[in-house]
Amino acid sequence: MSSRTAWRTALTLAALLSLTGAPPAAQAQPNTLIIGQPTDADSVDPHKITAVIAVERLYNLYDTLVNLDFNMETITPGLAESWRVSPDGKTYTFVLKRGVKFHSGKPLTAQDVKYSLDRWRDPATASPTRNRVAEIEEVTAPDDQTVVIRVKDRSNYLLFNLTSGFASIVNPEAIKKHGANYGTLAVDGTGPFRFKEWVLRDRFVVERNPEYRWGPPMFKNRGPAKLERVVWRVIPEDATRLFELEQGGGINVSRWIAFSELPRLKKDPRLRVIDYKVGYIVYLGFNLNKEMVQDIRVRKALNHAIKKDDIVNEIFYGLGAPAQGPVSPIVAGAWKDVAKAAYEYNPAKARALLDEAGWKPGPDGIRVKDGKRLVLPIHAIAGYGYPDTLTLIQAQCREVGIDVEQVLLEEAAIWGRLAAGEHTIMAMGNPHSNPDEILMFYFHSKNRPTPNRFGFADPKVDALLEEGRTNPDKKRLLEIYAEVQKKVIESAVWVPLWHPGRAMIMSARVTDLRPHPIYDVGYHKLLDVSVAP
Amino acid sequence: MPTILGASLLVFLILHLVPGDPATIIAGPTAPADVVENIRTQLGLDRPVLIQYGRYLAHALQGDLGRSLLTRRQVSDEVAGAFLNTFELVIAARVWSLLIGIPIGVVAAVKRRSLFDKLSMVTALLGLSLPIFWIGLMAIWLFAVQLGWFPISGRGGPLWSLAGLHHLVLPALTLGGVQVPALARLTRSSILEALGQDYVRTARAKGLAERLVIAKHALRNALLPVVTVIGLQFAGLLGGAVVTETIFSWPGLGRLAVTAILTRDFPVVQGTILVSAVTFVTINLLVDCLYAVLDPRIKYR
Numbered sequence: 136m137s138s139r140t141a142w143r144t145a146l147t148l149a150a151l152l153s154l155t156g157a158p159p160a161a162q163a164q165p166n167t168l169i170i171g172q173p174t175d176a177d178s179v180d181p182h183k184i185t186a187v188i189a190v191e192r193l194y195n196l197y198d199t200l201v202n203l204d205f206n207m208e209t210i211t212p213g214l215a216e217s218w219r220v221s222p223d224g225k226t227y228t229f230v231l232k233r234g235v236k237f238h239s240g241k242p243l244t245a246q247d248v249k250y251s252l253d254r255w256r257d258p259a260t261a262s263p264t265r266n267r268v269a270e271i272e273e274v275t276a277p278d279d280q281t282v283v284i285r286v287k288d289r290s291n292y293l294l295f296n297l298t299s300g301f302a303s304i305v306n307p308e309a310i311k312k313h314g315a316n317y318g319t320l321a322v323d324g325t326g327p328f329r330f331k332e333w334v335l336r337d338r339f340v341v342e343r344n345p346e347y348r349w350g351p352p353m354f355k356n357r358g359p360a361k362l363e364r365v366v367w368r369v370i371p372e373d374a375t376r377l378f379e380l381e382q383g384g385g386i387n388v389s390r391w392i393a394f395s396e397l398p399r400l401k402k403d404p405r406l407r408v409i410d411y412k413v414g415y416i417v418y419l420g421f422n423l424n425k426e427m428v429q430d431i432r433v434r435k436a437l438n439h440a441i442k443k444d445d446i447v448n449e450i451f452y453g454l455g456a457p458a459q460g461p462v463s464p465i466v467a468g469a470w471k472d473v474a475k476a477a478y479e480y481n482p483a484k485a486r487a488l489l490d491e492a493g494w495k496p497g498p499d500g501i502r503v504k505d506g507k508r509l510v511l512p513i514h515a516i517a518g519y520g521y522p523d524t525l526t527l528i529q530a531q532c533r534e535v536g537i538d539v540e541q542v543l544l545e546e547a548a549i550w551g552r553l554a555a556g557e558h559t560i561m562a563m564g565n566p567h568s569n570p571d572e573i574l575m576f577y578f579h580s581k582n583r584p585t586p587n588r589f590g591f592a593d594p595k596v597d598a599l600l601e602e603g604r605t606n607p608d609k610k611r612l613l614e615i616y617a618e619v620q621k622k623v624i625e626s627a628v629w630v631p632l633w634h635p636g637r638a639m640i641m642s643a644r645v646t647d648l649r650p651h652p653i654y655d656v657g658y659h660k661l662l663d664v665s666v667a668p
Numbered sequence: 669m670p671t672i673l674g675a676s677l678l679v680f681l682i683l684h685l686v687p688g689d690p691a692t693i694i695a696g697p698t699a700p701a702d703v704v705e706n707i708r709t710q711l712g713l714d715r716p717v718l719i720q721y722g723r724y725l726a727h728a729l730q731g732d733l734g735r736s737l738l739t740r741r742q743v744s745d746e747v748a749g750a751f752l753n754t755f756e757l758v759i760a761a762r763v764w765s766l767l768i769g770i771p772i773g774v775v776a777a778v779k780r781r782s783l784f785d786k787l788s789m790v791t792a793l794l795g796l797s798l799p800i801f802w803i804g805l806m807a808i809w810l811f812a813v814q815l816g817w818f819p820i821s822g823r824g825g826p827l828w829s830l831a832g833l834h835h836l837v838l839p840a841l842t843l844g845g846v847q848v849p850a851l852a853r854l855t856r857s858s859i860l861e862a863l864g865q866d867y868v869r870t871a872r873a874k875g876l877a878e879r880l881v882i883a884k885h886a887l888r889n890a891l892l893p894v895v896t897v898i899g900l901q902f903a904g905l906l907g908g909a910v911v912t913e914t915i916f917s918w919p920g921l922g923r924l925a926v927t928a929i930l931t932r933d934f935p936v937v938q939g940t941i942l943v944s945a946v947t948f949v950t951i952n953l954l955v956d957c958l959y960a961v962l963d964p965r966i967k968y969r
Contacts, residue, residue, distance in 0.1 A: 174927075177736075177738040177739045178738075178739055180740075183740065185695070185696035185699075186696075258706050258710075259710065261706055261707045261709075261710035261711070263694055263695040263696055263699050263703060263707060264699075265703055265706075266699065266703055315735060315740050316740075316741075319739055319741050320741075334749075334823060334919060335739070335741070335746060335749065335750075335919060336750075336919040336923060336924070336927070337822060338822070338823075368822060368917070369917060370821055370917040371914045372821075372914050372915045374805055374808075374915075375805075375820060375821045375916070375917060378808055378813055378820050379821060382813045382820070383812065383819065383820040383821075385819065385820050546693060546930070546931075547688035547690070547692070547693055547931055547932045548686075548688040550689070550692035550693075550697070550704075551687060551688065551689050551692055552687065554692075554701065563697065565697065582700060584701065585700060585701050586697065586698050586699070586700060
């Protein structure tokens with residue numbers, strides 16, 4: 136082949152490729168929802184994962200016994216069409232829907248439910264979310280349609296925990312058959328979509344389950360799903376993801392678009408941006424074992440020194456709200472009068488508190504006491520907006536004479552260092568659907584050193600939290616949690632920073648996609664959604 | 669073999685010296701200590717480091733690279749898939765960068781001080797200084813967003829499918845594009861050096877056509893350093909493709925390695941090191957063989 140013919144062949148090939156415009160595998164197919172996200176899930180075995188991006192897949196592959204409504208309060212049916220709680224609150228009896236089948240064709244029985252819950256609880260499974268069902272004593276299946284769960288003590292949160300994706304009901308036969316490959320190479324659930332294909336770090340494809348008729352009543356469509364298939368595409372680079380959504384049609388919805396782009400995207404008629412709230416708190420937590428922050432006046436001074444509005448507006452483009460207390464206001468049980476106890480932004484007050492505590496301004500403006508400078512390191516993950524947030528806090532604290540030091544660590548390293556109690560202050564965030572999920576984890580003394588990484592111990596709070604788990608009186612519960620939130624704020628063990636908001640950006644052709652705030656997943660079952668051609 | 673074993677042991681030790689624990693990643697931020705401990709026990713992470721390595725090695729020598737701590741997939745499957753994706757990308761990039769880079773270098777050398785020479789060398793200098801992520805994003809913007817010739821990102825399908833090939837073009841163009849300037853400059857200087865040698869003068873004195881002098885005498889001798897660099901670059905590309913892979917959402921070895929390192933997924937890191945080391949050694953061997961072909965004076969005994 137002469138060089139000229141070689142060139143001609145190459146050019147023809149290139150032209151052919153661009154003209155035929157061979158479409159990306161997923162994009163050409165009709166009625167397909169393509170979700171863009173920066174990383175891939177590890178597995179879709181409900182008992183092996185914690186990641187949000189995996190849980191949104193679980194809701195579509197599997198079903199749970201019960202579901203949490205969009206209002207974050209009402210428990211609605213799932214695989215259980217009804218349930219009954221015994222007067223002592225220790226026995227739950229669920230009646231399963233009839234005619235439910237796994238994707239493999241096997242009919243669902245109470246034995247499968249028992250197996251799923253037992254597998255979740257079993258230490259040999261090593262489920263990272265096992266503590267969510269620690270209160271279960273025994274699960275039995277007296278007949279094919281009935282499941283009985285006995286709990287150690289009356290529990291206000293068992294049903295809540297059974298709505299989480301980790302409570303998905305799996306097919307025991309599939310798990311036994313596929314062993315360690317279950318959750319990556321093979322999946323069998325009863326959900327509205329069937330597992331089709333998983334190219335790791337590229338795409339995860341599910342197809343409509345045409346036999347699905349048992350969707351929860353919180354959706355207009357109970358099944359089968361309107362969508363032909365759903366594809367989760369992994370696109371690590373922010374700019375590429377934005378290109379795909381805006382121009383390429385390579386994805387048609389994403390929750391992972393840089394906030395700085397939102398004002399512009401909101402004006403684009405080809406797109407629809409839905410801002411929504413989630414139960415989430417980002418906070419600074421003091422390690423009370425560290426001498427530097429043992430004086431409550433220092434902790435209160437930080438509470439007064441930080442201007443939370445600036446964090447929300449300047450770093451996160453106004454998506455979210457400044458936090459006054461530890462519990463997200465969208466969660467039932469958040470203290471209504473939290474403003475009464477909250478610390479307002481007031482640098483003068485912060486200075487006065489520090490003066491009172493004996494920290495006097497030094498030559499460079501940083502306060503000094505007994506020859507020691509007021510230097511406070513804050514540990515945080517080097518990502519998710521924490522570096523920017525800490526830089527802002529650093530500048531605000533300098534105004535009152537506190538020298539904040541950033542200790543930014545990668546995710547694999549930070550948990551171990553925090554568990555060792557190395558931190559003086561830490562910045563962290565957490566999703567929650569009820570007050571127990573955040574207050575029990577973080578403020579019960581039995582949860583020291585993790586996840587109560589603050590050394591916080593108050594017998595009154597412990598007692599209240601325990602009562603909160605078992606007392607069935609709704610009115611009393613509100614009082615209990617209000618009291619705990621008040622005590623947490625008064626002790627100034629945290630600086631509640633902000634409640635992040637979320638944005639779901641989709642093509643205008645996507646209809647009826649409603650974000651669900653549970654566990655910050657965004658996508659619950661995609662039953663109502665359709666994509667116009 | 670000693671190279672590969674050495675690389676494997678070194679990586680294992682470094683990974684264990686760096687702070688970080690895969691069990692805490694799996695457990696997530698709210699898990700109590702006993703849950704983390706349980707995960708650690710179930711995964712065998714509580715055993716002494718050397719015993720962990722010994723077990724790993726014993727299995728690896730029998731061809732079992734174990735399973736990822738996070739995904740529980742077979743490491744051999746994960747690594748093989750990612751390696752093939754990267755290999756394909758690197759080969760495509762290599763081929764087109766050679767097809768462009770070497771001819772530019774030759775012409776620039778032969779027509780030294782011509783407009784072509786100056787223009788191509790300035791462009792090359794520019795190309796050398798531009799970061800690859802910028803080139804990649806610009807390529808997406810121009811060829812995918814504005815012109816719509818190629819898809820923006822993703823793997824598309826397997827290589828032999830039209831979609832797969834179509835998706836390969838832009839990342840290969842980008843990855844190869846950044847290799848072209850270095851290649852062109854090296855070829856140019858190498859040829860210039862060869863053109864000043866006695867054997868070229870002899871060839872010209874014999875009355876050989878200039879085309880033959882360049883192609884048969886100068887180029888062949890000038891290619892020796894070029895081949896060395898190609899070999900080195902090739903190995904570098906396997907790991908260095910990570911930026912290109914990220915921009916174009918290409919599920920390759922570089923991204924796999926970075927994810928595995930960040931999550932302290934020891935078996936997967938080991939797997940990626942293993943294939944990288946093997947490829948490196950193989951390519952060096954090939955380069956050595958190529959020397960002998962190019963220069964008959966080099967003989968291996």
